[in-house]
Amino acid sequence: MRRMIRILTLCIIGAIVLAGCNLARIRLREGANEVVDSRLRLQASPLPATATLGALIREVSERAATQPPTEARPSRCVDVVAARPARQVDADVRINYETKSAQVVQVIKFVNRESQPLGEMVLDVQANQWEEGFQLLELTVNDQPAAYELVVNRLYVKLDAPLKSGCWLELELKFHLQPREIRDGLRSYRGFFGYSPRQLNLGHFLPAVAARLDGGWRIHEPIGIGEQVVYEVADWRVRVSVENAADTLVLAAPGAVSALAPAAWDVKLLNSRDFAISLSEEWRAVELRTADDVIVEVYAFSDAQIFANGVRLDGADHVLQETEKALALYNQLFGRYERARFVIVQGDFPDGMEFTGLVFVGGAWFTHFDGGPRNYLTLISVHEIAHQWWYARVGNDSALNPWLDEALATYSEYLYIEAHYPADKNWWWSFRVAGFFPQGMVDSDVYEFATAREYINAVYLRGVQMLHNLRVDIGDDAFFQLLRAYVSAGAGKIADPTMFWRQLPPEQRHLTAATRMEYLRGHEDGALFGAAAIDDLTPDAAKQEE
Numbered sequence: 001m002r003r004m005i006r007i008l009t010l011c012i013i014g015a016i017v018l019a020g021c022n023l024a025r026i027r028l029r030e031g032a033n034e035v036v037d038s039r040l041r042l043q044a045s046p047l048p049a050t051a052t053l054g055a056l057i058r059e060v061s062e063r064a065a066t067q068p069p070t071e072a073r074p075s076r077c078v079d080v081v082a083a084r085p086a087r088q089v090d091a092d093v094r095i096n097y098e099t100k101s102a103q104v105v106q107v108i109k110f111v112n113r114e115s116q117p118l119g120e121m122v123l124d125v126q127a128n129q130w131e132e133g134f135q136l137l138e139l140t141v142n143d144q145p146a147a148y149e150l151v152v153n154r155l156y157v158k159l160d161a162p163l164k165s166g167c168w169l170e171l172e173l174k175f176h177l178q179p180r181e182i183r184d185g186l187r188s189y190r191g192f193f194g195y196s197p198r199q200l201n202l203g204h205f206l207p208a209v210a211a212r213l214d215g216g217w218r219i220h221e222p223i224g225i226g227e228q229v230v231y232e233v234a235d236w237r238v239r240v241s242v243e244n245a246a247d248t249l250v251l252a253a254p255g256a257v258s259a260l261a262p263a264a265w266d267v268k269l270l271n272s273r274d275f276a277i278s279l280s281e282e283w284r285a286v287e288l289r290t291a292d293d294v295i296v297e298v299y300a301f302s303d304a305q306i307f308a309n310g311v312r313l314d315g316a317d318h319v320l321q322e323t324e325k326a327l328a329l330y331n332q333l334f335g336r337y338e339r340a341r342f343v344i345v346q347g348d349f350p351d352g353m354e355f356t357g358l359v360f361v362g363g364a365w366f367t368h369f370d371g372g373p374r375n376y377l378t379l380i381s382v383h384e385i386a387h388q389w390w391y392a393r394v395g396n397d398s399a400l401n402p403w404l405d406e407a408l409a410t411y412s413e414y415l416y417i418e419a420h421y422p423a424d425k426n427w428w429w430s431f432r433v434a435g436f437f438p439q440g441m442v443d444s445d446v447y448e449f450a451t452a453r454e455y456i457n458a459v460y461l462r463g464v465q466m467l468h469n470l471r472v473d474i475g476d477d478a479f480f481q482l483l484r485a486y487v488s489a490g491a492g493k494i495a496d497p498t499m500f501w502r503q504l505p506p507e508q509r510h511l512t513a514a515t516r517m518e519y520l521r522g523h524e525d526g527a528l529f530g531a532a533a534i535d536d537l538t539p540d541a542a543k544q545e546e
Helices: 052-064 186-190 317-332 363-367 377-384 401-421 422-436 454-475 478-488 497-501 504-520 525-529 539-545
Strands: 017-030 031-045 086-096 099-113 118-124 134-141 147-151 154-163 170-179 193-196 199-203 212-214 215-217 234-243 250-252 256-261 264-272 276-280 286-288 295-300 305-308 311-314 339-346 350-353 358-362
Touching: 017 099, 017 454, 031 199, 086 286, 099 234, 118 170, 134 154, 154 170, 212 276, 234 256, 234 276, 250 305, 256 276, 276 504, 286 317, 286 339, 295 317, 305 317, 305 478, 311 317, 317 339, 317 377, 317 401, 317 478, 339 363, 339 377, 350 377, 363 377, 401 454, 401 497, 422 454, 454 478, 454 504, 504 525
Parallel strands: 017 147, 086 234, 295 339, 339 358
Antiparallel strands: 017 031, 086 099, 099 170, 118 154, 134 170, 147 154, 193 199, 199 276, 212 215, 234 264, 250 276, 256 264, 286 295, 305 311, 350 358
């Protein structure tokens, strides 16, 4: 049985400095087996001497105390809006831009929409996987102190009484964040939670109630290959304020953003799997409104403008124009982009990273832009845009079934090149796929690979080969109908491969049998289509399957 750790009450007495303590067990990995080191390590580091968090907590308490009296709170089993997500997040984020740290007060409202009561809550705390990245100072459930245990990226919260089906509760967390500087090496690829001399990125920084799948809480061990997040959708309202920053500070954020004061904003993002923001004192922003009435914004640095052979090239303008075309194409192929804004941020870290309504594209792709579409700036940009369908719209388990978002997003690059630069189709296959001689099974999970290159080759590149072969097997019309049906079936959900394959009509399954056998380890009908797969087939189709 897990040992539950009671909340540590920290007090400021005289000249004693407030310290945050973070208890976590160390997890090791040997091959396919996970080993848990039961030793506890204590992380303790002083908060900034300005006692910003204390002032924030007092402000919140005073604000609550001065509210006009209201009627008695409705029953937590009655005051439930069925149309809203089961997870609703409200947070105050106070950022010290000089120290690149933040103090946060976060309230999560969670509705139990399962048929059984829940005896505990489990939160996904991605920021805690980094040394001193997350320091939990206080946690309450329905305004009462609660017992908890923080184990790497898992926060277990014991409930005094089970949360009944159809009822809701409120978790309040007060914590300190300290992202690390983005440097070279593997850590740099997680620069979406980090800072450089000219940028502060906060992605996956707010704890989220873990996904509920197959009757359990789904959180995976973090590793350096691929991604391991599994998120349900939530409504987010986050107030961001910044001190010790220049007047030129700009916030890049998704959703509806309202200025509250200089260096203070209110951000609302509904039905989103995550919440991410970025700040800089040096950005140049460009924007346009698409024919579908979507505002596209690109936040880039001055080095996105380069001169090559006497010609001025502007990577930010290029991304803006390509984004407009990509959104229009993907609207047509996959279904309408349902948000009013889309934001692209030049990130001071390698490659790219997707979030709902906001994506990062690595700074090197901007500074090495050579004009036209034959470059990673174009490909990574449209890849991350495609994740607005393959991740943000239709979720999946990115650790166990990564091909469901990454293979689809990579093949979306080809669809973009095919539609807008058809003369470059062969170039794309050679540059993006064939040159790496990919091997491996598409339905592998992230824990099966020793290197990122092996992972990309099997999941991304063999994945696009599989998807293209499926397209040849059943024809263009049926293939794009498959994609649209998958988006419709999985919108707002966490999909698994069965959901994807079940969109194939029974009469088309025999046409794809050889492709499935070549690329998938679990290619059997029962594994892909569910137990009723054979019953769904017509007699002729079943005979051909045999």
